[in-house]
Amino acid sequence: MAALNGITVPQLLRLIGTTDAPVLVDICTDSDFNEDPYLIPGAIRHTHKDVAGLKDILAGRPCVIICARGIKLGQGLAARLRADGIAAEYLAGGMQAWRDHPDTVRVPAAALPEPVDGASLWVTRHRPKIDRIACPWLIRRFVDPAARFLFVSPSEVLAVADRFGAVPFDVEGVAFSHQGENCTFDTMLDVFELHCAPLDQLALVIRAADTNRHDLAPEAAGLLALSVGLSRQFKEDQDQLAQGLLMYDALFRWARDGAGETHDWPGDRSA
Incomplete structure (x- = not known):
C-alpha cells in the first residue's frame, strides 16, 4: 500500500x-x-x-x-x-x-516525435473512418495527451507534413502506415511498444474493420457501422474526431474489462 x-x-x-x-x-x-x-x-x-x-x-x-x-x-x-x-x-x-x-x-522515449509548439503534430487524409480515428485515440491516451491532428486532402498529406513539421500517418509510403496485413494501429503498437492484452484485443477488432476482414472479429461489423455513421454525421473532421475518441474510450473499456460479457432477454433468464 x-x-x-x-x-x-x-x-x-x-x-x-x-x-x-x-x-x-x-x-x-x-x-x-x-x-x-x-x-x-x-x-x-x-x-x-x-x-x-x-x-x-x-x-x-x-x-x-x-x-x-x-x-x-x-x-x-x-x-x-x-x-x-x-x-x-x-x-x-x-x-x-x-x-x-x-x-x-x-x-521508448526515442520513438516519440519531436514536438511542434510544445506537442506532437500529426497529419493524415481527411474524412477519417477507422484507423484515422483509432490512431489519434491511441496517441492521445497512451503517447501524447496534447497531440494535435491535421486532416487534409490525400494528395497534400506529405507536403503538409514537410511544411509544418507534422508526422504523416495512414498513407502509403510512410513509417506509420499499414504493414502487410496489419493496419496503422498495429504499427503504432509496435513502434511505441504498447502491446498488452486489452490493446491487442482492440487492435484485432480495428484491423478486422479497417481491412474488411470481419471474420477476424465479430465486433468489426459494428465498428465499421459506427465509423461510417460518424463520418456521415459530422462535416468537420475535428468534431468527428472528438466524438470518435469517446467511442474508442468505450471500446478500450470493453477490451479491458468486458470482452467476455454477453447480453440476453429477459434479463433474469437462467443459464
Whole structure:
C-alpha cells in the first residue's frame, strides 16, 4: 500500500488510457533517465526544479509525480504541489516499480516525435473512418495527451507534413502506415511498444474493420457501422474526431474489462 499522497502501480495502471487519467510527470534525473530511457504511457518529462513551469502546464489538473524510486524527488514535489492546492500524488516505488510490474508497458522515449509548439503534430487524409480515428485515440491516451491532428486532402498529406513539421500517418509510403496485413494501429503498437492484452484485443477488432476482414472479429461489423455513421454525421473532421475518441474510450473499456460479457432477454433468464 502506498503512503499518504502516494499511488501504487496497480492503481495507476487502472487509470492509464482512460479519461480519468491524471497528468503524469516524469521527473527522473537525467542520469537515471538516460540509463533507462522509457516513459509511462502518456507521461511528460519535466525537471523537479521548475515548479512554476510545471504548475503552468498542470493548470490545476490532478497529477502523479514519477521519479526513479518514489523517494525524495517524487514525494517532495508532490508535497510541494499539494501545498499550493494541486491534487498531486507520487508513484510508490517510482519507475523501478512500474518497470518490474508484470502487466505494465513503457514507451521508448526515442520513438516519440519531436514536438511542434510544445506537442506532437500529426497529419493524415481527411474524412477519417477507422484507423484515422483509432490512431489519434491511441496517441492521445497512451503517447501524447496534447497531440494535435491535421486532416487534409490525400494528395497534400506529405507536403503538409514537410511544411509544418507534422508526422504523416495512414498513407502509403510512410513509417506509420499499414504493414502487410496489419493496419496503422498495429504499427503504432509496435513502434511505441504498447502491446498488452486489452490493446491487442482492440487492435484485432480495428484491423478486422479497417481491412474488411470481419471474420477476424465479430465486433468489426459494428465498428465499421459506427465509423461510417460518424463520418456521415459530422462535416468537420475535428468534431468527428472528438466524438470518435469517446467511442474508442468505450471500446478500450470493453477490451479491458468486458470482452467476455454477453447480453440476453429477459434479463433474469437462467443459464
